[in-house]
Amino acid sequence: MHSEQSFILNNVWLIPAIPFLSFLTLGLLIRNFPKKLQDQLSGIVATLAVFSAAVLAYWLAWEYFHLFPAGVAKQALVPWSFEWLRYQENLAVNVGVLVDPISVLLMVVVTTVSSLVHLYSTGYMHGDPGYARYFTWLNLFTFSMLGLVVSPNILQMYVCWELVGASSFLLIGFYFEKPSAVSASKKAFIVTRFADLGFLLGVILLGYYGYNLFASVAPSLHASGLTNVQPFDFAFLTNPEVMNQFMGMSDTFMGMGVLTLSMVLIFMGAAGKSAMFPLHIWLPDAMEGPTPVSALIHAATMVVAGVYLVARMFPVFAASADALLVVMYVGAFTALFAAVIGCTQDDIKRVLAFSTLSQLGYMMFALGVSSMDHPLGYTASMFHLFTHAFFKALLFLGAGALIHAVHSNSIWDMGGLAKKMPVTHATVLIATLAIAGIYPLAGFFSKDEILVAALESGHTGVFAIGLLVAGITAFYMFRIYFVAFWGKPSHHSEHAHEAPISMLIPLIVLAIFTIGAGFVPMADLVSIGHSAGGHHGINWAVAGPSLFVAAAGISFAWFMYVAGGKQRSAALAGALGGVYTTIKQKFYFDEIYLFITKKIVFRFIATPIAWFDRNVVDGGVNLSGWLTRASGAALNSTQTGQVQTYGAWFVGGAVTVTLVLWIFFL
């Protein structure tokens, strides 16, 4: 192995370990320092830690893709692991790091965005009373996300999955004195936890059947060079022989085979984390967190964990065609659904949140349309994940700069900021063009590849949705762009000025990434399955229409919001009437959920259970407590203090023992 000489390949664990150590330093040590020193140190320590992790991640990517250059089958390496739990001979769980194309890709994305967000936050959060706490949680998140990305088995991934959920909860509720932030953090946690219940059930199912298979399959796995493999390892679960055995199982549940059922359950977890319809309701509310947090967690990294999970287990999903169909339909529907809502929102962060939902839908259905024989969608999905991370983080950080300047989230309070904030304007324009899919920016290439994959797979309907959503995306993104930068200045935006340099550097860096990321030869780096095929170039038969709808969307936005002013958009909203209101109210999904939980679950299930608990259970407990005390008091009254009594008990006891012995020895 070449990797023996490479320092970084043997020490990949450093990449998650550095943010973790920094998290511990901040959380245990620096928090005890005086406030002023605490603030000075925490930002520097946290940012440096993540930057050094980023440097290592780039080094790793360099080494790894040189070890396996284009055209060479890329091996998944586990350069470092140790046994964490051993239940039985055939059931153990390791903790380790997995190095393969998608984990390297994600490490690069996570550390890049995270380090830039850290840098940005030193300016954005300046003077906040919770400054040190903020960086502590941000480091915890970075560690958890990296741990999730490098998980070689599904159990470690589940643990880190919950850790990112917990850090997301902590950061959404960062302004915990605001009731809306608290309820948003609770909502995010509860919805994703509910989804994770499915994930856990899926893990347990897979673990149970995998463990049953393990003894019979292990010898041939060992023979094929997979030594030290455990039932929960991805290497085991995605092994063709194991999947064949899974497929052959006759156990079914509600008409679904074991494999399909567990994959659907695992996808439930993925859908929760990636906010797929109908579990999308938490993500718009999660915008209550500080804006850099939205950029890092709720746009670029954590929300793609669901996509990553599906990609990680892609061979298994592919083996169970039904589960993959679910992925495709849910993804495509979410892409359309969220894009439509995005057109009507006034809060800039909410528009971006719905656009994130929509783009995640793209990634999901890209996975859904691919198969082991036609894996273009897999590559396209990872490509889009890669490019989206940069331009969406840039959009959020740009939005943060705007909010910082005008102290309002509403796009109508902004306006005329193009001249006042030139750098922000330029970078946000680049990102907006990228997400709209304009050549030659990053979004164009990845979106084009997704659409090609959808068309080639034969799912024409999904392709049509993808094309339509591309147009809608261009419309709503330029809607906020025109209103915020070109519109009439409001009294909020009159005194706006450009953001400090620490916030501008990340914007510029991300803008460079947004321009350049599209030229990364992703097909050479990330691929799966049989056709290793090189870069297929731009398919103008698809790119042409997609560019056309993007241009149409932009023109319509210009027509509505620049040429027409406020009256024309108001007139259109009035003409649409109820339809507009329904969309603006996000199809009333929050209200439907509230109705189900409050009116049905609480009233007909929770209230009776609570009554039973208060009266029957507590009553029983109180009764047993009362009985115990009463018998204690009764027993205490036998302690008369009289020696005669005690003597009588003694003699009586001896006689009883004699009788008892008589009975038992007879």
Place this chain on the structure above:
Amino acid sequence: MLMLPELTIIGTAFLLIIVDLFLHEHRKAVLGGIAMAGVLLALGFTIGMMPQSGELFGGRFAVDSVTWWFKLLFLLASLITLAISIDLLDGRIDAKHMALQARGEYYAIMLFSLAGAMYLASARDLVTLYVSLELATIPLYILTAWKRDTLSSESGLKYVILGALASAFLLYGLGLMFGLTGEMNLEAIGRSVTPSPTFWLAAAMVTAGISFKLTLFPFHMWAAEVYQGAPAPVTAYLSVASKAAGLALMFQVFYRMMGHQLMAWAWPLAILAALTMTVGNLAAIVQNNIKRFMAFSAISQAGYLILGFLGNSDEGIPSMLYYMLVYILTNLAAFAVIVWYSNQTGRERIEEYRGLARVNPLVALAMMIALFSLAGIPPLSGFVGKFFLFSIASKAGFHWLVAVAAVNSTISLYYYLRIIRQMYIEPVGQETRALSISPVLAVTLAITTLATGAIGIIPMVYETVSAQTISWFLPFIH
């Protein structure tokens, strides 16, 4: 040479009496040091000689692995008890009315009792067994009445009367055993005895005598008043050393003399255990005096302890010895706090521990750890000890008894928490102030508390006990 630890203890006791005569009053503080040094020396001899086996005086005095462990337990219990007695006897206390007199005799008499317990573990014939038992017990009557106030004298007298009754039962039982077999040697009796009505009577009388020492129901009644009336360090000694002596006696009788009938004993012992732990726990709930409370707590602990006799699993012996070790350390940690609190304030009621955690947080923490260990909260050693005992009962098929024991543990948690609630949750009383703690007591408390946590986590302790004693009883049951 095998008797070196016992001889050291007796020598120290006589030395104390003689030196006491010639010392000026203000020099007498040295006596406590001499006593502890003697016990430490004996402890050193014991650790140096264990686990070799051998015998003296034609087999009347013998040592083997279990014997050494018992001696180790007695010496450890005495050492810690001496350490928590010293302040009271030297008068380094704030509550002057609690003071005890005549420290030379106090130490000497405690050491005589210790020597008796050690001989008890080594005795191999009926006479030696009985004489050493009396040597262990009679000094305790004296120590109980040491304070000579109403309560102390009354409890001493009750203890003598009931102790004499128990002794009489035991002696009659042993006499009948001799009559049945014509043998004096314990193992010879075990080999030749056969079940008969007389044997049942003898067994029941011996059991009554043992149960008195171990405070098993319904022979436990004396404990409440004696524990309450005796000076606090004596109560501590009674609750651990005397109980360990009872266990040693039970080992002698049940394994050496009745080992062949052990399986038939399972049900009567299970009933005895269930009743003892239930009665002890229920009565403990309603107690207000902390020493009386500890009496019932100790009664319930004895109920758990004898679970180790069930079945013929070879892990019973190490489980009981380990639990005794845990119990000694834990209970003495709790008693160190009780002794200290009564030394400094003269208070013994549970409500009077109110707010202790605010004024003496470390002491309250130690008390809480000790009480949690007694209740069996993981990862403290009390949990590990209980776990082993419960698993013995489970292996012997007594699942109902494990359920009873588990329910009892829950009840016990309730009353242990009562004290913790007083210390941590109830507001501080008006005139409560931080109390000083002497170095000896502080060190003792620290060591016992740390040990309470440590020996539950470090597997070496149980493994050593187990490795040395696991097959000890095989000769007696086959």
